[in-house]
Amino acid sequence: MSAFPYRLVATDLDGTLLRADESVSARTRAALAAATEAGAAHIVVTGRAVPWTRHILDDLGYEGIAVCGQGAQVYHAGEHRLLTSLTLDRQLAGLALSKIEAEVGPLALAASRDGLEGEVLIGPGYRVQEGPLPYVPYEDPAELWSAPLTKLYVQHPTLGDDELTRIAKETIGGLVDVVMAGPGIVEIVPLGLSKATGLSLAARRLGVKAKETIAFGDMPNDIPMFGWAARGVAMANAHGELKAVADEVTASNEEDGIAVVLERLLDA
Numbered sequence: 442m443s444a445f446p447y448r449l450v451a452t453d454l455d456g457t458l459l460r461a462d463e464s465v466s467a468r469t470r471a472a473l474a475a476a477t478e479a480g481a482a483h484i485v486v487t488g489r490a491v492p493w494t495r496h497i498l499d500d501l502g503y504e505g506i507a508v509c510g511q512g513a514q515v516y517h518a519g520e521h522r523l524l525t526s527l528t529l530d531r532q533l534a535g536l537a538l539s540k541i542e543a544e545v546g547p548l549a550l551a552a553s554r555d556g557l558e559g560e561v562l563i564g565p566g567y568r569v570q571e572g573p574l575p576y577v578p579y580e581d582p583a584e585l586w587s588a589p590l591t592k593l594y595v596q597h598p599t600l601g602d603d604e605l606t607r608i609a610k611e612t613i614g615g616l617v618d619v620v621m622a623g624p625g626i627v628e629i630v631p632l633g634l635s636k637a638t639g640l641s642l643a644a645r646r647l648g649v650k651a652k653e654t655i656a657f658g659d660m661p662n663d664i665p666m667f668g669w670a671a672r673g674v675a676m677a678n679a680h681g682e683l684k685a686v687a688d689e690v691t692a693s694n695e696e697d698g699i700a701v702v703l704e705r706l707l708d709a
Contacts, residue, residue, distance in 0.1 A: 445479035445707055448653040451640055451666060454487040454497065455623055456659035456694050457676055465501060472700035475707050482647055484508065486636050488622035488662055490553040490591055491516050491523065493561065493574050506646060510553065510591045511620060511630050511662060512639025515646075521557070525642060528555050528589040529617070529631050535586065537613040537629060541595070544612050545605070551576070551594040552585055559591065567596055568625060593629040602627055606661075620662040621680070628662075637665035655706075657691075657699050658683060674702055 450473065452458045458465055473483050485507040487494055494509050494516070504519030515525040542548055549566035553559055561576040562585060563569055569576060579585060597605050605627050609619040618630050644654065656663070656670035659679040667673025667686055675687035676698045684690055691698035 445476060445481055446709075447476075447481050447655045447671070447706070449644060449647065449649040449655070450476050450481050450483045450703070451486050451654055451656040451670060452483065452699060453636075453658040453660070453663055453666075454485060454489060454494065456678055457657050458485070458694070458699060459497070460695050463497065466697055466700070468697045469700045470501070472697075472703040472707070476703050479707060482649065484640070484643055484647075486512075486640050486643075486656070486658075486666060488620070488626070488628070488636075488660075490514065490559055490561070491557055492559055495521070495557075506643045508636065508639035508643050510639075511622070511628065512634050512636045513591045513630065515639060515643050523557060524646070526555055526591070527631055527634060529592055529629070531586050531590060533616050533632075534590070534593055534629055537609075537616045538593070538595070540612050540616075541609050544608055545597055545600060549596040549598070550585060553591045553594075555589040555591050566598070567594070570625065591630075595627050595629060596625060622660055622662045635665035636662060637669040640666055640669060655702075657702070659694065674698075 477483055487509055488511045490510040491514050498518040507516045507518055509516050513527040517524055550564040551567045552562045562579045563576045564579055602621050606619055606621045617632050620628050622628055651669050652671045654670040655672045656666045657674045659676045661680055661682045663683055664686055672688045674689045674691050675684045677693040692701050
């Protein structure tokens with residue numbers, strides 16, 4: 442049995458580490474524990490902001506560093522504190538939003554406020570996926586901009602996620618960035634921000650390099666992370682854009698895709 446070839450295992454949450462019911466299988470937990478025993482650190486890298494991530498990390502007994510909010514937040518789970526946090530320029534975001542709406546018409550909006558207790562605000566018409574994640578409805582548009590934000594979420598009544606993302610990127614290039622993070626989840630984030638920027642910050646704190654990292658994901662917002670890591674593994678349920686740049690495609694999140702790869706590497 443050879444040594445485990447990576448010092449860092451980076452995993453996305455939704456559609457990757459988590460099953461549809463937001464649980465992590467016993468097999469995947471065991472594989473991650475074995476990788477940790479073999480000398481690798483496990484780091485969660487998620488589009489979710491800290492308030493929507495913390496309960497999952499606590500349930501996992503996860504006490505290390507997590508990258509949240511598309512890379513905007515580096516969070517120490519064991520100490521329950523933010524190490525770094527980058528906010529969205531609200532003036533630029535408002536300008537970007539007006540440019541997109543000039544192209545496609547009115548959008549339904551939501552936003553993540555900054556901080557450990559940052560609320561997710563949901564505006565009129567925004568479709569929320571079923572689940573346990575808390576949010577606060579708002580009616581007055583001024584409320585959306587009244588406190589620092591990590592990102593905006595945008596939805597269109599008829600355009601699909603891919604088309605909305607494409608049009609938004611073409612319309613507002615150079616002001617902010619646009620990422621697709623999941624079904625119905627198109628986000629406006631600070632320019633230059635990505636999971637790769639957050640992961641590189643966290644890895645530096647851990648003394649680990651990109652060439653020592655394997656990353657798992659399922660959506661286009663994981664593409665920068667795959668570009669940074671030595672090896673990128675897409676789930677079977679992943680978006681086609683991510684599969685196209687992955688080094689490998691494993692089983693789905695419901696079929697322990699992370700464990701399949703880690704077990705093979707551990708047994709090599």
